[in-house]
Amino acid sequence: MQLKTIIVEDEQTSREILRSYLTKYCPTVEVVGEAENIDDALVLIRNNKLDMVFLDVEMPYGSGFDLLEKLGNTNFEVVFVTAYNQYAIDALNKHASYYLLKPISIDELIKAVDYVTEIKMKENQLLSSVLVPKANPVNQKITIPTQDGFEVLEIKNIIYCKADDNYTELYLENNQKKLVSKTLKYFDDILKEKGFARIHKSFLVNVAYIASYKKGKGGTVYLSNGKELSVSASKKAAFLSYFKP
Numbered sequence: 001m002q003l004k005t006i007i008v009e010d011e012q013t014s015r016e017i018l019r020s021y022l023t024k025y026c027p028t029v030e031v032v033g034e035a036e037n038i039d040d041a042l043v044l045i046r047n048n049k050l051d052m053v054f055l056d057v058e059m060p061y062g063s064g065f066d067l068l069e070k071l072g073n074t075n076f077e078v079v080f081v082t083a084y085n086q087y088a089i090d091a092l093n094k095h096a097s098y099y100l101l102k103p104i105s106i107d108e109l110i111k112a113v114d115y116v117t118e119i120k121m122k123e124n125q126l127l128s129s130v131l132v133p134k135a136n137p138v139n140q141k142i143t144i145p146t147q148d149g150f151e152v153l154e155i156k157n158i159i160y161c162k163a164d165d166n167y168t169e170l171y172l173e174n175n176q177k178k179l180v181s182k183t184l185k186y187f188d189d190i191l192k193e194k195g196f197a198r199i200h201k202s203f204l205v206n207v208a209y210i211a212s213y214k215k216g217k218g219g220t221v222y223l224s225n226g227k228e229l230s231v232s233a234s235k236k237a238a239f240l241s242y243f244k245p
Helices: 012-025 038-047 064-071 085-093 106-131 184-194 233-243
Strands: 003-008 029-035 052-056 077-082 098-101 141-146 149-154 158-164 167-172 177-180 196-200 203-206 210-214 220-223 228-230
Touching (some): 003 012, 003 106, 012 106, 064 077, 077 106, 141 177, 158 184, 167 184, 184 203, 196 228, 196 233, 203 228
Parallel strands (some): 003 029, 052 077, 077 098
Antiparallel strands (some): 158 167, 158 203, 167 177, 210 220
């Protein structure tokens, strides 16, 4: 799998050596940026979705530990790179994935990348195992993927779903809205047995929230939250079947 990383190191020569080693010996790693201090590193981390960070310990105006303190919880793995082995215990306490001593051993660098790759693969497998089974809703709940994991929603609180290319907008009670990186068909397959009607290529509606229907070629549904949604002619018959006695 591909890993996105940045190098946080105040010495230009050290950055160049590490980048060169990664390019030559770790082709699965993409270096998306470099920083020579923690302020620049903060900007890079907040503007990129990273899998790992190569982090020097001693830098001007703040250490690698200071950077982690500023970030709080992170979803990337940290590989500390330093010339001083006395920081090893502190690095472990900061949940570092690996600890590399300068001058960097190529073999140790490869081991560090392999170790992070294994962690990320297991993490992805775990998330997949959680999300896929929950595609068949249990206890009237559904899991939706988020950038950092997943969120659990009560199905009864979903008013309607709207297609947005390869994404879906979920409109919930209390004027909440969620943008999910799944197609509308994904939700149609999951929710069609849970009282949701596909009324249009762009809309999937919780029938419990339909207040009224106005006839037309396809017609229009009026939801209890005041929203009006068009019914396509091709979906009309299937939609009206929900209301047959």
